[in-house]
Amino acid sequence: MEVSKTAVIIPNWNGWKDTIECLDSLKKAKSKDLFDVIVVDNNSTDDSIDRITEWGRTNYLNNFFLNIDINNKALVNIEEHNLILISNNINKGFAAALNKGAKYILSFSHYKYVWFLNNDTVVDEAAIIELINYAEMNNQLGMIGNLIMEYSDRNVVQCMGGSKYNILTSLNTPYMNGEKIIDVQGAKLSNKISYICGASMFMKTSTFHEVGYFNEDYFLYYEELDYTRRMNKKGYKIGFSSSSIIYHKGGSSAGSKSKYNTSKSSLSEYYSNLSALKFTKSFHPAIFPLFFINRYLMKIAYLLIKRNFTLIKSLNKAYYDFLTNKKLS
Incomplete structure (x- = not known):
């Protein structure tokens, strides 16, 4: 049994x-x-x-x-x-x-x-x-x-x-x-x-x-x-x-935004962008160029409106690391 x-x-x-x-x-x-x-x-x-x-x-x-x-x-x-x-x-x-x-x-x-x-x-x-x-x-x-x-x-x-x-x-x-x-x-x-x-x-x-x-x-x-x-x-x-x-609770360790954790951390911003790029490149390569630009423009506009310049640095670093050296699955 x-x-x-x-x-x-x-x-x-x-x-x-x-x-x-x-x-x-x-x-x-x-x-x-x-x-x-x-x-x-x-x-x-x-x-x-x-x-x-x-x-x-x-x-x-x-x-x-x-x-x-x-x-x-x-x-x-x-x-x-x-x-x-x-x-x-x-x-x-x-x-x-x-x-x-x-x-x-x-x-x-x-x-x-x-x-x-x-x-x-x-x-x-x-x-x-x-x-x-x-x-x-x-x-x-x-x-x-x-x-x-x-x-x-x-x-x-x-x-x-x-x-x-x-x-x-x-x-x-x-x-x-x-x-x-x-x-x-x-x-x-x-x-x-x-x-x-x-x-x-x-x-x-x-x-x-x-x-x-x-x-x-x-x-x-x-x-x-x-x-x-x-x-x-x-x-x-x-x-x-x-x-x-x-x-x-949500976001307790990584610092992702949730009702329990009301502000997003630089760590969360960095990895959410880097992982989104990796996933889309791996599973949706045909739309990746459009996705790559679209996500960045949407993110940068939102963060500028919120005047969250710290997270803009995390966003830019994620894109830079993806383009320069991050290994894709």
Whole structure:
């Protein structure tokens, strides 16, 4: 009989408060015997390692393990450890952190599912069991999302499953954003979204193994859109469970603009532009020249109106780095 156990992979970078709040919510989840948690720290410069280690040892006692070398074939038996902390000695980005956790869990045969979960989320107690139930009933889906609510206002939808992406403007439109939860539960995806939100991506480990790792050419942003396109090429579709609910802050580490984080950082501006250029060059080369000019003009006009000269520097640097030396996937 196949064991429907799930590995929950959570990346952390200088965000131990968010990560611990996320871990607290997972510890309250139903059917805790159905999942293990792997936190991948991306070379944090704060005291994340110490804080998460302290939390793990307090809450999981002996079922906690720190600093696993995934290149060591003599791996710790994860079945005896419900929380694993892997620390990177270099920050290679969001995709690389997810991949490191995935590489570890793929060394074992008892994980049927993997749930890539942002650290700035809080999960409903039934979120994971609802994802598993939905996956079991929809075997054809490559990736599954859930109902993502605003952390600061838990009656308001941040997105249902994911977003629609416009390839010409590179604008993302989160599905059902701003709607009240009572008005949207039971809604169908159909063709309303282009990809599952990267804050919560649930899939079979066998599908992940077939499609491959996340593209590490994207340091931040566009990893999930790139992955969805690669899944589509193999015939997989996406879906979501409206019964599985999480609450997402958004922008806590990278500094992307959200209701929780009202100003955009230079880091976020730089990588959002660089990744948009990489993605479009890779998947839509025919429209890339138009996209290249159109995005820059739209961005520069907006930032000049806002008089945000710091972000203009980030925009220019992204374009310069793309043109001079950035390797495309």
